[in-house]
Amino acid sequence: MATSAFLDFTKATETSTVNEQHFAGLRAGEATTDRITGIDISLAFLPLAAPISDAKVLTGRQKPLTEIAFLFAEIRTESGLSGVGYGYSKRAGGPGLFAHAKEIAPELLGEDPSDIQRLWTKLVWAGASMGRSGLSTQAIAAMDIALWDLKAKRAGLPLAKLLGAHRDSVQCYNTSGGYLSMSIEEVLANAKASVEHGIGGIKIKVGQPDTSVDIKRVRAVREALGDNFHMMVDANQQWNRSTAIRMGRKLEEFELTWIEEPLDAYDAEGHAALARELATPIATGEMLTSAAEHRALIKAGSVDFMQPDAPRVGGITPFLKIMALGEDAGIRMAPHFAMEIHLHLSAAYEIDPWVEHFEWLEPLFNEKLEIAGGRMIVPNRPGLGFSLSEQARAWTTDRVGFGSNS
Template identity: 75%
Template sequence: MNTASDRIGSVVLSRVDLPLDTPISDAKVLTGRQKPLTSVSMLFAEIRTEEGWEGVGYTYSKRAGGPGQYAHAREVAPELIGEDPNDIQRIWTKLVWAGASVGRSGLATQAIAAIDIALWDLKAKRARLPLAKLLGAHRDAVACYNTSGGFLSTPLEQVVDNTRAAREAGIGGIKIKVGHPDRRADLARVAAVREELGDFPLMVDANQQWDRGTATRMGRVLEEFDLVWIEEPLDAYDAVGHAALARELATPIATGEMLTSAFEHRELLRHESVDFLQPDAARVGGITPFLAIMAAGRDAGVRLAPHFAMEIHLHLAAAYELDPWVEHFDWLQPLFDERPEIADGRMLVPGRPGLGITISEQARAWTVQQARTDADGTTALAE
């Protein structure tokens, strides 16, 4: 095949409603800001070239925004037809400007994240390389920590049991949620998990629920537990407050998952707000802007711990120079035929080309909207 002259022939967009086994609550629910999470809205992009190469990518939304992501992606998808799929940066810019009147961050770029990720998957497949290898991997496995067993909606006894099970399964670290309205409940949970773990990596996540004074007081008390980091102690956009905490506390500060652009992450770095940067490729607009964040983070000398979406972030973390973490979340596993391999506390980069994922039949069954775009226009396949 002459891949140098290949062009994009079609794009299929699918909105999939992924149900969760049990409703999930963190501090934002307990403080009344949000309702429990019962499902995740996924947007898949499947791109096929005229020569028959295929790439798959996804983005997601929790609670609200899924239908909007799908609608925006469907509007800009015709811009892809006839493009050279190698020109990913140029295509990203073209798609952003196609919808620039509604912004160059947030929902608009989250919608095109699925497309951008699919193009990177496609490019790696054409090179017959795992994406990590295409980007230039520093390692073949990444330290991984588990989050999904430590939500505030989970009784403490179950959190301890989940912690034990995750460790026995080979996970390299445990993160639990804090930010309970009763600070004593937070401390009891951390103490119980630390007692279970002994000398083993432990992180906590406050989900933006503390003000500056509370974060400082809690941070000082939590120092006795020798945490890897305190995550999102303050509002995600309070770069100055996070910088003050980073100077005040011995425990490292981690944040960034709620930000929706490379620019916003550069603000964290400019203020020296973080020790661990936590971008999410789906939220910032895809792998293309994520790579810009990686470059800025490397230059600033901070470590990387991408949020969620381990199927994507495993490859990106493997290509980061400073030793990173990747978050193990089993929520998305029903959507794919493959499962991550974990050994000795690390998640192994798959040897399959691209991202190494295949959309499952179960994901197809959960599809609620789908549209195909090709040279003849857009056709709704299911609504």
Template identity: 65%
Template sequence: MAYTPDAIKTITLSSIRLPLAVPISDAKVFTGRQKPMTEVAMLFAEITTTEGHSGIGFSYSKRGGGPAQYAHAKEIAEAALGEDPNDIAKLYTKLLWAGASVGRSGLATQALAAIDVALYDLKAKRAELPLAKFLGSHRDSVRTYNTSGGFLNASIDEVKERASKSLEDGIGGIKIKVGLPDSAEDLRRVSAVREHIGDAPLMVDANQQWDRATALRMGRTLDELGLVWIEEPLDAYDVEGHARLTRTLDTPIATGEMLSSVAEHRALIDARACDIVQPDAPRVGGITQFMRLLTLADEAGLDIAPHFAMEIHLHLAACYPRETWVEHFDWLDPLFNERLETKDGRMIVPDRPGLGITLSDQARAWTVDTVTIG
């Protein structure tokens, strides 16, 4: 069958405020650098074409930045109108240049990520394939671990209870937050969870709040607990410090979630500043850039564990040549009509075309602003 030309007809952008049931605190709150998180600002892009195809994608911001992402996306989206939606790489470059005065990372990439993801969703749905199959998957399920139950605002008894529930629900590993000003309390919490879950996979995340000396001292102590990884022990941009920890400690080092460009990740990878790269598709510009990162990480022999946004990252992690982890967060569940399945420690790639998600009525109710371009 001959290819039928198609063109982007409309792009609908929506700013959605997702409220959290309780204020969430990680180490950045206890060190006084941030306030507790009460909501997640979501940016959704819904694309339609002249041939009747459609796609949906999203980006997000925790704490500040949501309104700015929405505003930037509104400014650049018109550049995609009339273009062939199949030319995703071309469109990524065009959109990036449309907003180039604010750079090629950070806000600029996070705003266009929602459009980029929507284009992949559209193209995979047009092919009637799940996104993972469309991209070329290596597996139909991915190891998964839970983070949302391990924040520092929860008591250790609450963390243990939630860990048990996660494991009972078929989630394979548990991650808890550390990085408190009192390192002894960190160790008490980690030891308590390790004892509680036995030999189940356990990860810790310091959210960038240790200095180099503390990270080394804590890392050496944590080496005795058989952790899967220590996440963000240092400032996200401290490549040299992360490289030193990676060489010194037995426990693997994981980082990268805060980086918002391929160039920033390349510096991390070239320096072998981690054992596990944690890219975030909405932060680096969408799937176009994420797939570039997968190639770089694979060539360097590194593992990956994408950050947040499991609805997107499950498909992308399934495309990596070696086994990966995907982060289970139930925060976004109210936004979608569908649910991802976990079983025997793994998250199952859905058989629905594209990302396999549709916006719920609740998501529409939480929409604070929307605009259709085209």
């Protein structure tokens, strides 16, 4: 037995020495295992079945929404792997995103795709004269998300698992069925269909010029859903402080899960006052375009539910910073839109979050997300778990490629 133990020890020592010799051959700065060889950037427009309106349209600040622009990035490497990511714009901005992304995308060629944080910074500084938030970083988002998709695929893991998941499914709520352009009969029918589909919460838009109309619509939906079903409302930044506090108090009888964007997105002080005064939680943040802006919102005590949007803040890399800020402050999270991306990020968030469901996005991808028991299930496919459909290709209006096409 002593001889056997000695031989095992000798074998283990030899294996360790071989491994040390192998890794010793990699000098500092030469740990690259793959290189980016090709990048495709494309712009597609998803048409909506019917124009939709929220409070921003009723106040005359915007026109009804008829289509959504999507910026797609597809990144290939010399090992044969590929990653896909997207950003988007509602109303104006899509062609601008495409133009900026087209200028800076070649900066990624030849780089190690795993160095995502460094590459995000490189892309930011490539267009720094345009600023380090807003359109310039939203154009980066599609590439950053594609790199995270690629990194998770290399590991053979869903992105949520790569980040370290707290759960395999996330509470989900539907928004697309509750717009102000829809009659209350349509809203109720849409809510019923969502519940039957397994959705766990319903959000409807508010912000009518006549606030009594809002109360009637909220009451009708609450009565249809029952007292214990999760329900949210969204004013899309169109109330002033006095209207917000009055409406907030009137809405308390409905025991809402949250009131979303009651004030201008940058009114941190006003949101903080509402959060202190009202029993109903306050949610906001979807319109912010950087981690720094979210830090200010959290520091002011303005939110009970923060609502970052990965494509709007510049991708997953800055989104992870926002997650860390939120977890440190003990704030719940309900990311805006982009459910294919936010499902994974929400699954990796420590405090039980929500994810927003929009069936509008389903034609863009070959895979569909599964919903059951009020929750959206994290797919077990590597990466983000989606690929672009032929319909997405058909809706593409502009496309440019760099590097190898193979």
